[in-house]
Amino acid sequence: MMEIFLMIVYVLICLGLIATVLLQSGKSAGLSGSIAGGAETFFGKKKGIDEKLARYTELLAVGFLAMSIIMMVFLK
Template identity: 55%
Template structure:
Protein backbone atom coordinates (compact mmCIF):
# COMPACT_ATOMS: atom_id res chain seq x y z
CA UNK A 1 0.00 0.00 0.00
CA UNK A 2 2.79 2.38 0.92
CA UNK A 3 4.68 1.67 -2.30
CA UNK A 4 1.54 2.22 -4.38
CA UNK A 5 0.90 5.61 -2.77
CA UNK A 6 4.52 6.66 -3.32
CA UNK A 7 4.29 5.58 -6.96
CA UNK A 8 1.08 7.57 -7.51
CA UNK A 9 2.67 10.59 -5.82
CA UNK A 10 5.74 10.49 -8.07
CA UNK A 11 3.66 10.01 -11.23
CA UNK A 12 1.37 12.90 -10.25
CA UNK A 13 4.38 15.15 -9.53
CA UNK A 14 5.98 14.39 -12.89
CA UNK A 15 2.62 14.89 -14.63
CA UNK A 16 2.13 18.28 -12.96
CA UNK A 17 5.56 19.41 -14.12
CA UNK A 18 4.95 18.27 -17.69
CA UNK A 19 1.46 19.72 -18.05
CA UNK A 20 2.44 23.07 -16.52
CA UNK A 21 5.33 23.31 -18.97
CA UNK A 22 3.03 22.45 -21.90
CA UNK A 23 0.65 25.31 -21.14
CA UNK A 24 1.06 28.51 -23.10
CA UNK A 25 2.37 31.63 -21.39
CA UNK A 26 -0.24 34.02 -20.06
CA UNK A 27 1.95 37.15 -20.04
CA UNK A 28 4.59 38.84 -22.16
CA UNK A 29 7.54 37.84 -20.02
CA UNK A 30 8.91 39.89 -17.15
CA UNK A 31 7.49 43.18 -18.39
CA UNK A 32 4.02 41.65 -18.55
CA UNK A 33 4.40 40.33 -15.02
CA UNK A 34 5.34 43.76 -13.68
CA UNK A 35 2.98 45.99 -15.65
CA UNK A 36 -0.05 44.04 -16.75
CA UNK A 37 0.04 40.50 -15.47
CA UNK A 38 -2.79 41.12 -13.01
CA UNK A 39 -5.19 41.94 -15.84
CA UNK A 40 -5.15 38.39 -17.12
CA UNK A 41 -5.14 36.88 -13.64
CA UNK A 42 -8.32 38.65 -12.58
CA UNK A 43 -9.79 39.15 -16.05
CA UNK A 44 -12.67 37.24 -17.55
CA UNK A 45 -10.61 35.47 -20.19
CA UNK A 46 -11.15 31.73 -20.14
CA UNK A 47 -8.81 29.17 -21.54
CA UNK A 48 -10.03 27.70 -24.80
CA UNK A 49 -9.18 24.59 -26.77
CA UNK A 50 -6.00 22.81 -25.86
CA UNK A 51 -5.20 25.27 -23.06
CA UNK A 52 -8.48 24.42 -21.35
CA UNK A 53 -7.73 20.69 -21.56
CA UNK A 54 -4.22 21.16 -20.19
CA UNK A 55 -5.59 23.35 -17.41
CA UNK A 56 -8.16 20.73 -16.37
CA UNK A 57 -5.60 17.92 -16.44
CA UNK A 58 -3.27 20.01 -14.28
CA UNK A 59 -6.02 20.69 -11.74
CA UNK A 60 -6.90 16.98 -11.55
CA UNK A 61 -3.25 16.03 -11.07
CA UNK A 62 -2.81 18.63 -8.33
CA UNK A 63 -5.86 17.30 -6.47
CA UNK A 64 -4.54 13.74 -6.79
CA UNK A 65 -1.13 14.90 -5.56
CA UNK A 66 -2.48 16.64 -2.46
CA UNK A 67 -4.89 13.86 -1.52
CA UNK A 68 -2.14 11.30 -1.94
CA UNK A 69 0.33 13.38 0.10
CA UNK A 70 -2.29 13.76 2.83
CA UNK A 71 -2.93 10.01 2.90
CA UNK A 72 0.79 9.28 3.09
CA UNK A 73 1.24 11.75 5.94
CA UNK A 74 -1.80 10.58 7.85
CA UNK A 75 -1.45 6.82 7.63
CA UNK A 76 2.32 6.31 7.40
Protein backbone atom coordinates (compact mmCIF):
# COMPACT_ATOMS: atom_id res chain seq x y z
CA MET A 1 0.00 0.00 0.00
CA MET A 2 2.85 2.38 0.85
CA GLU A 3 4.53 1.60 -2.48
CA ILE A 4 1.43 2.60 -4.43
CA PHE A 5 1.06 5.85 -2.47
CA LEU A 6 4.73 6.77 -3.02
CA MET A 7 4.48 6.02 -6.73
CA ILE A 8 1.33 8.15 -7.13
CA VAL A 9 2.94 11.11 -5.32
CA TYR A 10 6.10 10.66 -7.39
CA VAL A 11 4.20 10.66 -10.70
CA LEU A 12 2.23 13.76 -9.67
CA ILE A 13 5.45 15.59 -8.78
CA CYS A 14 7.00 14.54 -12.11
CA LEU A 15 4.00 15.77 -14.10
CA GLY A 16 3.95 19.04 -12.16
CA LEU A 17 7.65 19.57 -12.78
CA ILE A 18 7.24 18.93 -16.49
CA ALA A 19 4.29 21.30 -16.69
CA THR A 20 6.02 24.16 -14.86
CA VAL A 21 9.13 23.86 -17.00
CA LEU A 22 7.09 23.89 -20.22
CA LEU A 23 4.98 26.86 -19.10
CA GLN A 24 7.99 29.10 -18.48
CA SER A 25 8.91 31.55 -21.19
CA GLY A 26 12.22 30.91 -22.91
CA LYS A 27 15.25 33.12 -22.57
CA SER A 28 15.84 34.78 -25.92
CA ALA A 29 19.38 34.78 -27.23
CA GLY A 30 21.19 36.76 -29.86
CA LEU A 31 20.44 40.14 -31.38
CA SER A 32 16.67 39.70 -31.54
CA GLY A 33 16.59 38.77 -27.88
CA SER A 34 18.51 41.86 -26.85
CA ILE A 35 16.22 44.14 -28.87
CA ALA A 36 13.03 42.54 -27.56
CA GLY A 37 14.42 42.42 -24.03
CA GLY A 38 15.13 46.14 -24.09
CA ALA A 39 11.63 46.90 -25.35
CA GLU A 40 10.06 44.73 -22.67
CA THR A 41 12.06 46.51 -19.97
CA PHE A 42 11.24 49.93 -21.42
CA PHE A 43 7.52 49.28 -21.65
CA GLY A 44 7.41 47.59 -18.24
CA LYS A 45 6.42 44.02 -19.02
CA LYS A 46 5.44 42.31 -15.79
CA LYS A 47 7.28 39.13 -14.99
CA GLY A 48 5.15 38.05 -12.04
CA ILE A 49 4.01 34.78 -13.58
CA ASP A 50 7.54 33.87 -14.67
CA GLU A 51 8.85 34.43 -11.16
CA LYS A 52 6.08 32.30 -9.68
CA LEU A 53 6.68 29.52 -12.19
CA ALA A 54 10.41 29.61 -11.43
CA ARG A 55 9.67 29.30 -7.70
CA TYR A 56 7.23 26.42 -8.27
CA THR A 57 9.82 24.70 -10.45
CA GLU A 58 12.40 24.97 -7.68
CA LEU A 59 9.98 23.54 -5.12
CA LEU A 60 8.96 20.68 -7.38
CA ALA A 61 12.61 19.90 -8.18
CA VAL A 62 13.37 19.65 -4.46
CA GLY A 63 10.30 17.45 -4.03
CA PHE A 64 11.42 15.29 -6.94
CA LEU A 65 14.85 14.83 -5.37
CA ALA A 66 13.38 14.07 -1.94
CA MET A 67 10.90 11.56 -3.34
CA SER A 68 13.65 9.88 -5.35
CA ILE A 69 15.71 9.40 -2.20
CA ILE A 70 12.71 8.26 -0.14
CA MET A 71 11.72 5.73 -2.79
CA MET A 72 15.28 4.46 -3.07
CA VAL A 73 15.44 3.85 0.70
CA PHE A 74 11.96 2.44 1.30
CA LEU A 75 11.37 0.48 -1.91
CA LYS A 76 14.71 -1.27 -1.95
